[in-house]
Amino acid sequence: MFYREAGDFNTSYPEDSQTFPIKFDRWRYYAVLFVAIFVIPFLINDYWVNSIFLPFLIYSIAAIGLNILVGYCGQVSLGTGGFMAVGAYACYKLMTSFPDLSMVVHVLLAGGITAGVGVLFGLPSLRIKGFYLAVATLAAQFFLVWLFNRVPWFYNYSASGQISAPERTFLGVNITGSNTDAWATYLFCLFFVILSAYIARNLTRGSVGRKWMAIRDMDIAAEIIGVNPLRAKLTAFAVSSFFVGISGALFFSVYLGAVEVGEAFGITKSFLVLFMIIIGGLGSIFGSFAGAAFLVLLPVALKIIGVDWLGWPTDIVAHLQLVVVGALIIIFLIAEPHGLAQLWRVAKEKLRLWPFPH
Amino acid sequence: MKYKLGTAAVAALMAASPVMADLVFPSLSYRTGPYAAGGIPFADGYADYFSMINARDGGIGGVAARVLECETGYNTEKGVECYESTKGEGALVYQPLSTGITYQLIPKTTADNIPMHTMGYGRTSAANGDVFSHTFNYPANYWNGASGAISYLLNENGGDLKGKKIALVYHNSAYGKEPIRTLEELAAKHGFELSLLPVDHPGQEQKSQWLQIRRDRPDNVIMYGWGVMNQVAIQEAANIRFPMENFIGIWWSGSENDVLPAGAAANGYKALTFHAVGDDFPVFADIQKHVVDAGNAAGAGDQIGTVLYNRGLYAAMLAAEAARTAQGIHGTADITPAMMRDGMEALEITEARMTELGMPNFGPSFNVSCANHGGPGLIGVTQWDAGASEWKLISNFAATDMDVIQPLIDADSGSYATENNIASNCK
Numbered sequence: 001m002f003y004r005e006a007g008d009f010n011t012s013y014p015e016d017s018q019t020f021p022i023k024f025d026r027w028r029y030y031a032v033l034f035v036a037i038f039v040i041p042f043l044i045n046d047y048w049v050n051s052i053f054l055p056f057l058i059y060s061i062a063a064i065g066l067n068i069l070v071g072y073c074g075q076v077s078l079g080t081g082g083f084m085a086v087g088a089y090a091c092y093k094l095m096t097s098f099p100d101l102s103m104v105v106h107v108l109l110a111g112g113i114t115a116g117v118g119v120l121f122g123l124p125s126l127r128i129k130g131f132y133l134a135v136a137t138l139a140a141q142f143f144l145v146w147l148f149n150r151v152p153w154f155y156n157y158s159a160s161g162q163i164s165a166p167e168r169t170f171l172g173v174n175i176t177g178s179n180t181d182a183w184a185t186y187l188f189c190l191f192f193v194i195l196s197a198y199i200a201r202n203l204t205r206g207s208v209g210r211k212w213m214a215i216r217d218m219d220i221a222a223e224i225i226g227v228n229p230l231r232a233k234l235t236a237f238a239v240s241s242f243f244v245g246i247s248g249a250l251f252f253s254v255y256l257g258a259v260e261v262g263e264a265f266g267i268t269k270s271f272l273v274l275f276m277i278i279i280g281g282l283g284s285i286f287g288s289f290a291g292a293a294f295l296v297l298l299p300v301a302l303k304i305i306g307v308d309w310l311g312w313p314t315d316i317v318a319h320l321q322l323v324v325v326g327a328l329i330i331i332f333l334i335a336e337p338h339g340l341a342q343l344w345r346v347a348k349e350k351l352r353l354w355p356f357p358h
Numbered sequence: 359m360k361y362k363l364g365t366a367a368v369a370a371l372m373a374a375s376p377v378m379a380d381l382v383f384p385s386l387s388y389r390t391g392p393y394a395a396g397g398i399p400f401a402d403g404y405a406d407y408f409s410m411i412n413a414r415d416g417g418i419g420g421v422a423a424r425v426l427e428c429e430t431g432y433n434t435e436k437g438v439e440c441y442e443s444t445k446g447e448g449a450l451v452y453q454p455l456s457t458g459i460t461y462q463l464i465p466k467t468t469a470d471n472i473p474m475h476t477m478g479y480g481r482t483s484a485a486n487g488d489v490f491s492h493t494f495n496y497p498a499n500y501w502n503g504a505s506g507a508i509s510y511l512l513n514e515n516g517g518d519l520k521g522k523k524i525a526l527v528y529h530n531s532a533y534g535k536e537p538i539r540t541l542e543e544l545a546a547k548h549g550f551e552l553s554l555l556p557v558d559h560p561g562q563e564q565k566s567q568w569l570q571i572r573r574d575r576p577d578n579v580i581m582y583g584w585g586v587m588n589q590v591a592i593q594e595a596a597n598i599r600f601p602m603e604n605f606i607g608i609w610w611s612g613s614e615n616d617v618l619p620a621g622a623a624a625n626g627y628k629a630l631t632f633h634a635v636g637d638d639f640p641v642f643a644d645i646q647k648h649v650v651d652a653g654n655a656a657g658a659g660d661q662i663g664t665v666l667y668n669r670g671l672y673a674a675m676l677a678a679e680a681a682r683t684a685q686g687i688h689g690t691a692d693i694t695p696a697m698m699r700d701g702m703e704a705l706e707i708t709e710a711r712m713t714e715l716g717m718p719n720f721g722p723s724f725n726v727s728c729a730n731h732g733g734p735g736l737i738g739v740t741q742w743d744a745g746a747s748e749w750k751l752i753s754n755f756a757a758t759d760m761d762v763i764q765p766l767i768d769a770d771s772g773s774y775a776t777e778n779n780i781a782s783n784c785k
Contacts, residue, residue: 050442
């Protein structure tokens, strides 16, 4: 009854093509933004930020990035962990080389550097497709991790090969290092999440995004109607790597604070982000958020239920977690192959017809 | 869905927070994942010791100790979650048993004023308490280990290692890379030739490394491994018939899990240690009586007396003694993490006290001071007897080459201090 286009008259093209065509949806979106920006920062403490919000926000950016490449442009990539590592190490080198610059600049530059590396590893996508491309990006994953482990310049010749984020600020507020406030790190990451989602949404519904989708759906046909595959594929790699690089930089500098490349950015990370977009929904910005939330929150929720409420041994809960997450992934893939985003879409359709479905 | 879970989590935290009348010792354990075989016995030993003193002595200074276990799976992200979820419960001291998690927690624990004890792992230069105010790594660290291995080899070779070839097989991570600089310094000092052979996580694939060892024929191999990497290395060494008595592992490569899979071929393999092995101590009778017979043994209860169980036991003993010291200093039984830190800094372990605790000669006697958080760094050597299926201490705890190690500690901690603008902790 309240979830209707009825009575909401669009009088211009921008209004007609807006992201949330239904008024209720639009207000819900503003409400979420309002709560995220003006309410949550006043309520959260270290536990909430470090265990739930930071991983959720950072993985959301990574999932948006990968979704552009895999979901919109159809180029399968298993190199996400490696590209996140590029972002993290670029951010580290920038932070230590130019200590006076603001953190926002470091993170954006780290994203830019990752975009360059992404384009480089995207070049083979012009010749190889599908599974073979997945293997090529897998090579990028292993090569990049090996590189950061092998060349001491990347970790400033520290004895252990670990990189640790020094204290850096944005507008005089500590963003990295040990003396940070929960609200500051949260808002900093939220800023990048909103920025990424906004850019991604507008890229994907514009001409660039249409070219990507044309390539995804049938590359020969796309080429015939005048889409340049070189440009389309390489821009997809660049934009995707830019977001993934930003998430890697935030992951290292704001969230963990100290990182070891093999452990933090290994192949498991690539799979984790890939699972996020598969569960969330390929080719959907909302799906990226839903998938990230699902895979970040579920283990924490299971742990709280199993260990804190039921008092089970920690190892049984940890094993159970693997079983439950694995089972849910399979169930999702069978029951709803298009992910959580499709569930959301179906729910919206139902809501529009409710309470008179015929 | 997010908000529902949120309220659920808040309710859970509230339900889980008990009255603050006990001493909380969080145990960031890993009973799952690729390194579980090492994590389980350590966590069992840590938990059993506190159960034992609760039952035998009524806690520490009359206050019961509570072990708060949180599963990390050796994963740094879960480590952060564990740290954040346990620190609010009055956690007195963290022992993450992972070098990666240690690096992350060093600044966090300092900011939150909670001490951390990384016994025989973590950041070696944390031994400099002047810079690392809240991190302790007594009684021995990785660089002591590297030097201890070389000292032992010097002894065996009549004090001369000139022209010898020594290979380091190491876990290609922060942990495995720690000894390289020390070994390079020692190689320059004693004139031996050092070759480095990294093994990537998790370490199941080591064919090429051992092929190279077979070709280069080093006189000795030193190993810094953990988890499945150890078993594979020992098996590969046996396959190329490398003499086991020339093969020395760090203390994380010297447990029953590592040698048993290779069977009789592992006979003679050596490992460094900083505490005693075996279960020939009065404390084990107390554990049997108060913990096992009472049905309170942690885990499956089948690890008692293994090397890593003893290490967990030793870590728990040092933590309990530090808590007792802190109670003495501050004159209150209900200590805070800040008081615990003072207790750790003033910790004094004497032979008499260890005997009193039923652990005579279990480890070296030592003092901790503000400047030295690393203890004396005394290293012993154990050897595996495959016939009897037990580790034997073959070289007693001996001093290591601090002339080489101390400048390295000063340099590394100094650069950390300048990078992070840390003022001197010891006035």
